[in-house]
Amino acid sequence: MPCTPQVLATVDAYWRAANYLSVGQMYLRDNPLLRRPLRPTDLKPTLLGHWGTVPGQTFIYTHLNRAIVAHDLDVLYVSGPGHGGQAMVACAYLEGTYSEVYPAIGQDEEGLRRLFTQYSYPGGIPSHVSPECPGSIHEGGELGYSLSHSFGAAFDNPDLIVACVIGDGEAETGPLATSWHGNKFLNPITDGAVLPILHLNGYKIANPTLLARISEQELHDLLRGYGYMPYFVEGHDPDTMHRKMADTLDLVIHQIRDVQQYARAHNDPSRPPWPMIVLRTPKGWTGPVTVDGKPSTGSFRAHQVPIQVEPARYDQLEHLEGWLRSYRPQDLFDRSGRLRPELAELAPTGTRRMSANPHANGGRLLKPLRIPDYREYGVAVPTPGGVRAADTHVLGAFLRDIVRENEAARNFRIFAPDELLSNRLSPVFEVTERQWMLRREMHDEHLAPDGRVVEMLSEHQCQGWLEGYLLTGRHGLFTSYEAFIHIVDSMVSQHAKWLKVTAELIWRAPIASLNYLLASHVWQQAHNGFTHQDPGFIDHVVNKKASVVRVYLPPDANCLLSVWDHCQRSMHYINVVVAGKYQAPQWLTIDQAADHCARGIGVWPWASCSPDVEPDLIMACCGDVPTRETLAAVSILRTALPELKVRVINVVDLMKLQSPSVHPHGLPDDVFDDLFTTDKPIIFAFHGYPFLIHRLCYRRTNHANLHVHGYREEGTITTPFDMTVLNEIDRFHLVRNALKRLPDRGEAGDELDLHMTEKLIQHRRHIRTHGVDMPEIRNWSWTSVAQPTTL
Incomplete structure (x- = not known):
């Protein structure tokens, strides 16, 4: 014309x-x-x-x-x-x-x-x-x-x-x-x-x-x-x-x-x-x-x-x-x-x-990702806690092959603010590079004009790129340090509103979910200190429409694989996954992880009293470090008080804690009561701010007996275990709080309480003298202690 x-x-x-x-x-x-x-x-x-x-x-x-x-x-x-x-x-x-x-x-x-x-x-x-x-x-x-x-x-x-x-x-x-x-x-x-x-x-x-x-x-x-x-x-x-x-x-x-x-x-x-x-x-x-x-x-x-x-x-x-x-x-x-x-x-x-x-209307152009079987990447776990692995590094191999499987389709990208390697996802670079159009020098690594990874030190840019990519009918993920994902709080709010409204428009087709992988999390920032310690993005996301948001805190690598497979296949959600990047105990086999993640919450029988008896105490946990500390506390309790009946509950899907009238993933009240009982004390170790668990559970029958440990805005340059101590989410504080809630703890309970106090003093003296955690902390592993089914 x-x-x-x-x-x-x-x-x-x-x-x-x-x-x-x-x-x-x-x-x-x-x-x-x-x-x-x-x-x-x-x-x-x-x-x-x-x-x-x-x-x-x-x-x-x-x-x-x-x-x-x-x-x-x-x-x-x-x-x-x-x-x-x-x-x-x-x-x-x-x-x-x-x-x-x-x-x-x-x-x-x-x-x-x-x-x-x-x-x-x-x-x-x-x-x-x-x-x-x-x-x-x-x-x-x-x-x-x-x-x-x-x-x-x-x-x-x-x-x-x-x-x-x-x-x-x-x-x-x-x-x-x-x-x-x-x-x-x-x-x-x-x-x-x-x-x-x-x-x-x-x-x-x-x-x-x-x-x-x-x-x-x-x-x-x-x-x-x-x-x-x-x-x-x-x-x-x-x-x-x-x-x-x-x-x-x-x-x-x-x-x-x-x-x-x-x-x-x-x-x-x-x-x-x-x-x-x-x-x-x-x-x-x-x-x-x-x-x-x-x-x-x-x-x-x-x-x-x-x-x-x-x-x-x-x-x-x-x-x-x-x-x-x-x-x-x-x-x-x-x-x-x-x-x-x-x-x-x-x-x-x-x-x-x-x-x-x-x-x-990108959902109309969307083609399913080719995703390999995540079970093939699972960590062999002969016994709970018997091996150690870096969760996100294990996931990196899975992501590597998602990249490989979809290279020809060119419909999958990873966005990160210069943190892919730091978050232990290096296996991805076995099959792709960072897309980069500027000058390259001989000492540079993983830079090329064409790659499936796009990194720029701007969370705003990464979020915006991924949103534009998803909205036009493709798939991807955004990985970031947990503390600094807050930079895009407002952007995720806008995207959540977009998803909520478009889900109500019949002419708009669903798009692929916006998937966050938050690593380098609050409990793994002892060397960076207070500025890098903030788990509050979870609180921010939970405020959004229940039809849109999902939050997962897998306790080990196999659970992370199962959760990520689900998130990467999902549509029209905002999925937040918080995972660890350092070597840590592995708890579940890949099949156990698949079953546990499908349920989103459950009793770990190998760490609990017999299912046919009423527990004296519920020890609940959500997140990798809280899970480790809870199991360590349970091990201490079972050794010192062998007649105490403890039930261990692990939460992967955070929204399971809400009422089903509030969130579609919520557990019905009768199922929740069967898990947590209606009158027994609950010591809950949570990855984030403790008040969030109270918010999610306030309608539940046994909420009055719920005692949550989590991040309390205490942090510094210190040892990894001391981070948990400063915020009283460590095994010693968990044991002390459990004893406080048991009415008939007896002389053995009093001795254990005193022993825990001494351990905290010993811990503080040790890290100030040696600069590292005590050997019993660094070398700890789960050991099963049999519990009687009756007193």
Whole structure:
């Protein structure tokens, strides 16, 4: 489609139609085509929304439509400026996709009325680009993630161009500033292209934006420094701007294609200076120039609803009507309310429409992973605690072969902030490398232009990349230090909301789960100290919708294998798995682990009294280190008090503790009571903050007898065992607490209590003198001590 004056006139008319629909969504619930003069009853009772970014976004969208048709492109549109979601809704409606997804909102006057009414209205749709909008993969509420989502979408999508509109307010966020570096990881042979379009309209809610106020030379140098070739499209006259934008889009598309064709023809993955566009337009472009005698267009006042029409200000109705009629709706829509055919022809058809692009509904493109049998990677465990292994290193071999099995499909990646090796997943590098497009030096390791691992020291970037990868129909995982995954708390909240809403939309297909592997956890950070000790991500995730979140704390390598196999096969969840990376006792055979993880919680009979007797004490544990310390405490109790009947319960699936009325994994009350009894003391050693266990169990019958040990914000540079002592989750404190809850512990119990106190003193003296834990701690192993079935 050559850019003739006639084509550009059509572009302008289409743009006016998108703007008209965008203004109508903010204001109207009746009279959508202005068949008669506006009345107060035509307006919504409460006017909500954001206008300032809209005309720039509709301008970009309209021009991309022309370019898609002219160059036969596959383009995904990512809207980063946040609010102004009516722009993308309007464009999806004009393309016909919206009516296909929501048949009640048809291509006629009644459909327009419903389209307008639903926006920012009870029972309707949000004011930002939301999951309800066809073509969207990016929630517009919180700013900063559009560009990392776009690069994630482009990985392994060689024919896709992701047009990412970046608001100049969004560009001030830390995550966005970091995400410019995504171009250092994009391979022009195997990946698609990202076309950043930095939209400078000058203002945020009430302040100027930084990038709009620096000089053009400084902005050019900044973007060139990031590795882009920026092209500036600036102005306010529509006729001139249409020509500039069309010519610039044609130019950058040719450059993208030239880069890719050369790279693929010559097998040359060298990093090019990828093109980008800087679009500078007035904020609220085409809106009212002034309102109440103050500037609107081109100022911060255009950010939200420029003209407030309310009972006390119905004199503004005439100004609103003048604004709406300035788009000449009678020239854009026919008598039935449908966009005129000659204008509709501007848009692509079928799946070339950005609002119908299959990548924006990635679940429809999703192919199952090829996953080997995890049992083949299991650790041989002849007796409980009889061997030691590093749990995540064992998992690394399993992940290695998942990478290998799916290499040809190119639909699985691992993202990490420079922590894959630290988290003991080195076997992965036996079959792949880190994807890296910059200079390599002779001492570098595992760097290549094409790899299944993407590492950058930014949790925001890794999270955004993985989200974009999953949302466009692929699989992956994110591994990080447990303490620093908090950096993406807000991002995981947004993704959880996306999953919750999309699960309720029948036209959206489920996507692969977002899987977190958190290693280097709180109990394995003795050498790094207090700053690296924080298990609170679990608390954060548990607050999210029960239909979305799952939390697993496998006690050993075989359980980790079983859990990870389940998580990697699951759909539409956020799975958090916390695992150890150091050598530790292994408790269950692979078959026992499979059964235990399938149940999510259970009694360990080899560590417990006979199942046909009532226990005196419940010792429960959740997490690898709490499990070790609980079993060590049980061993002490059974040796000193052989008549004490102890039941050991291990929890893998944390959500089993909740009531089934709260979480679908929750145990029924009668099953929970059978496990934990209704009146016996429970000493619970937990990986994280102890209050979380109380929150999960507060409805249970025996909650009053529940005593939880966990992380208490005590830490320093110390020994591994001393970390448990500082937080009173160690075996000695567990034994003392158990004795405190036993009413008839007798003289032997008193002696044991005193012995535990002495052990704590001995421990402290030993580590201060020798710098390591006592030999009995370092060399401890589980030994079975028979318990009588009756007193």
